[in-house]
Amino acid sequence: MILSVSNIAWLPEERLGAYDLMEEAGLSGLEIAPAIFFAGAADPFVPDDAIADAALAEIRARGFSLVSMQALLFGVQGAALFGDAAARAAFERGMTRAIDLAGRFGIPNIVFGSPGQRRIPDDMAPGDALDQAAETFRRLGDRAAASGTVIAVESNPPAYGTNFLNTLEDAEAFVELVSHPAVAVILDLGAMHMNGSFGTVAERAAALAPRLSHVHVSEPNLAPAPDDATDLAPVLAGLRAGGYGRAVSIEMKRHEGGLATVRDRIAALVRAAEGEGR
Template sequence: MKFAICQELFVDWDWERQCKFIADVGYTGIEVAPFTLADRVTDVTAEQRQTLRKQAEAAGLEVVGLHWLLAKTEGLHLTTADAGVRSNTADYIAELAHACADLGGEVLVFGSPQQRNLEEGMSREQALANAAEVFRKAMPVLSDRNVKLCMEPLTPKETNFITTCAEGVELIGLVDHPNFILHQDVKAMLSESDSIPELIHRHAKVTGHFHVNDSNLLGPGMGETDFAPIFKALLETEYDGWVSVEVFDYKPGAELIARESFRYMQETLNAVS
């Protein structure tokens, strides 16, 4: 099992410092929020991408990929009725795929709740069709760059579009492309009626990335969720992707969160292996 951490947690740390610390803790992967690099990923030059990749590799890290894909952008939306905006969104996802590959990553995680929420009066069926259109348009570039786009179900508190793993799989079926797969997130799955181990087993064939966190918005081991059955299910299904820490409450501090999450995950994995 490969452990990574999402780097937006390290507010105001420069990239090289982030990489060195994350590797020193024991992680082997770093997952990037594009808004920490520039307002738009297209503003990160080819030379800058090469430097970031080399610095991560020098620290002993792989760049896993990108998440929070549309955060802090303007004029982009997944399900909107505006065909021009949908086209621009597909083009930007393609640019994200180029950036991801340039950095050495292979995964794009589509969360971005505000940029996928249904507009007033739009039916769920139309929203699904619009989203599928956007993703299908971006797929040729993702395929060329060997990058997979992972649809992330979120909680109903965060969005009104794709709030269960089953809904994510429904959209995956509409897009019908091997580079469009499912992302699973512990915090989000806690809002479902079925247990997380059940959801892991049920959707194992289409799951390509996994985020760990807790309902209190902190990392694994810092809340009430028992990760032993979760890691056991990942082992039983022979999941071979990244397990990446993503937190939303930074108050305890990046260093403590990173260390405690890694310690707990390693101890839990050893206990169930």
């Protein structure tokens, strides 16, 4: 598996220090929110060649690869998966621009979270919502396949403001309904914690592994992660036993501790990957 970190853990001006920490720890993957990675661009989803080349040169010099992208609908106004025709069109345009960016830079995975843009209205039947969303994601899956990427469907607990695909089981069932090779499931450990189901992950990990396109090592509300390497170690061992070879990425908001916190959490991830505890 590829150990990685999402760049939402630091400010754009802290990136070189963060890259140094990743390199020192032996990590090789970087997950990006485009607005942070291409911070100088007028539109981070369409960065000009000079800005893109500079950002990529910084990570290539350290041997990193881009493993995933998140914050796909950043800056998109009025987008809603279950809105009126204009809102649905804005949603699909926003997702398409993210898919195209992934294709441009060879990013193999993009994470569909966006809880605020996927809330089912009170007057829509859940079954109708599933069918409408599946139709949309089949079209997006075609675009993703042509771009060489996979859309990872993330479960978001109700506390994040959505009522659609709240659990891992919901996300698995939706991906099965969509039935598209470029639409897969992400295992988000923070969601598992919030849903009270983290205790089941280690025993399920090997069976889940073949169906996953990405893993987020996260905590509730994107607190510093992983909190406990001892708890994470059997999860990573199970994924490895199931043949999972894609990215395992720390996902955490920037903490007031700055890069010192990033250093500590990277060390915890490495210990967990090595089967060790705190």
